[in-house]
Amino acid sequence: MQSKSPARALQILLLCFLWASALQAQDLPPLTHKLTPIRTPSVAPDLIFHNMDEEKVDLKDYRGKVVVVNFWATWCPPCRREMGSMERLYQATRDSNVEILAVNIGEDLDTVFSFLGTVEPSPTFPLLFDTDAVSMKQWKVKGLPTTYIVDSEGRLAYRAIGGREFDHPAIRKAITALGQ
């Protein structure tokens, strides 16, 4: 930031807070709750990134499980809104062979860590870091958030473009059915 005035910085932070609050209160389109079946399931593209503990995570290691792969960023309003429902889905399906990998696009660990405290319930599933946004092209993501459901054989089974209520019964049912 080249404009270093503390008053200006405070003003911007305050505006940011007010804007976020206002967006929470109004103007927000509803999160939807339908997953689109992928008509000709293909093998999921590679997905190898570091997690918050800076350990390498590879989607291939989850073969045998149903994996929800979510592409998101902290600055993306629908991504923020759906994160809590994803954690509720995670808690409800942990015994149903379901895993969630949320791939953050372009941000660093500190930014994501600060964001986690604002989510209720706070995510406990693995968060991965695609700092160069390379996965967007590989996974044909054109906007955030985008979510794919990968079946236990590593194929793309469902897709969702835009924010979802992931703990909605319809979504939960579709995902758990894949794991059975």
Added chain:
Amino acid sequence: MRSLLTAAVICVLPVFYPVQAQQLQSVNDVTGARSWSRTHAGVYFSLTQILPEQGDAFYVNRGFSLEQIRPFTTSCVYMTVLRNDSAPGIVHFVRGNWSISVDGEPREFKTVDQWVKKLTAAEAGKPALIAFRWAQFPPEQEYEPGGDWNQGMLSVGLPAGQVFDITARWDLRGQSFEATLTGVECAK
């Protein structure tokens, strides 16, 4: 009896197929930002003003300097939503086919790539540029019915206070559709 049936069909038809529903407008009580929206053929389209100070706050927090981002945030920017609620198939759009007009005269507006090039030339950092690129409304997308949607920023490149019309266009099973928001105003 026949006229009764005809009247019933006329009354019920818009419920199942809203040809060009009424344009709605609202004002955010907190920010004063104005919104315009319309649902056409099962597709919801809306624009909400992003005030220049709001845009500054968002992008400065993403790593831009005010000097770098001001040309964008003062270019009449909207939070744009397109959502396939109930169209009978996949909605596909290319943002390059959308148009704006002022008093009936067409106006050009910059693409996302043009903005990214401009900000790259202004030596914005990589994380800031990634956030900018992915915060924009997608240049092209496909939405399945039942709720696929995006929310992103759209700059129309007009001065503060300018009133204009914007037409979103999409295709569905080879047929073209469009929805126009009229009398949209750039934030002052």
